[in-house]
Amino acid sequence: MTLSTLSDGEIKHLNDEVLANKRADDVLAWSYETFGDQLVYSCSLGAEGMVLLDLIEEVNPGANVIFLDTGLHFKETYTLLDDVRHHFSTLNIKALTPENTVEEQKEKYGDRLWARNPDQCCQMRKFEPLQQELSRYTAWISGLRREQSPTRKDTPFIGKDHRFSLLKICPLIHWTQEDVWNHIYDRNLPYNPLHDENYPSIGCAPCTAKVLDGEDERSGRWSGMEKTECGLHW
Template sequence: MILDYPTTTQEEVEKVNEELDGRNALDIVKWGYETYGDDLVYACSLGAEGMVLLDLINRVKPGARVVFLDTDFHFKQTYDLLKKVREHFPDLSIESIKPELSVKEQSEQYGDKLWETAPDKCCALRKLEPLEKELSKHKAWMSGLRREQSPTRKNTQFVNIDNRFQSIKIAPLIHWTWDEVWEHIKENNLPYNILHDQNFPSIGCFHCTSAVLDGQDSRSGRWSGSGKTECGLHKE
């Protein structure tokens, strides 16, 4: 069954998830490309989960299209990793996509430090709008969401209706733990962001990302102290 949002019903999605119940992450990646082929794109943030998914995708579909959202505000370590990832997975088509506004243009139109004065607007300009433009070219997209990451992600299924982007969102890693992610990275000698070694489990723009304390969930270092927990990519 090919699910084609917005015509797809919740009942159809639930049926597909019942059929996929008990499958492992590699099976879900295979199902995604068997179902959607080139109409499936992976939006990779280069987090630890991203390294796992890149490895699984490379096994299933060399040449698959991967997009990285370059907000212009990433850590240097993230840009260094992007270079390493392209070298490690030469068969994958990894493309950087950027916002329409440059940093200077955004500052001129909305003022300096928009990430402080209106963080949701900053995320919309530098993440949501460019990804929306990209996803409009595809029927489905893949994400590295895991249920244990935060309370807002605990109900994520393998296959989801994405109302925000009018698409089908596939999340192969929903059942993985943080330890399992790192076991896979180390066993397969995959590159990763060295900030992970400095208590940064979730890494976004440098203005809005900080290290986490022991016992905090992996998303607590994002927009710390603002009450904001998501950029909006995964809000329905």
């Protein structure tokens, strides 16, 4: 089963009948049974990431996980990465780095590219490393939830990801923020302490702000800009 072999009708059948009303762990079990080693999880180390790492380790110990190390993360995120490697020790967690370091990017494109041209910065520091890595796989897992923002309200369990020419699986689409945190607390999972300081969605430090009461979970990402996504998702 690949992107090129699945029709839109077959994708709809998977979402509406095969995976409909399935729990997240059931969706993951089906995904690993279907794709095996051709399936990878791209984890941003957010709260949803902790849930998925926990569920994936139960369903498929030794699964491949990738983390985009842009070189611009909060120090708390890098500390969490160490904690995650220790806690989920059976998983194969690989950090991907961009072609240029932050200093090399500054020399080539000028200082604070993320403020002047955030799309270009995300392209080089996120999209290109991920695109290169995903070329080795048939499908990838993401922690998108429908509740997170208006741009994600129609996210399906499985869909065609033409950006990376593979299939994309989102097991947590029906989970609420409360569901995510209940799971983290119940399972005593590690998480980024910035979540306790009104950072529900955490990306690179220069482009992530606190969220005000009443705003959606991702309103702190690229705050004050037209940009709402880094280009990795639908």
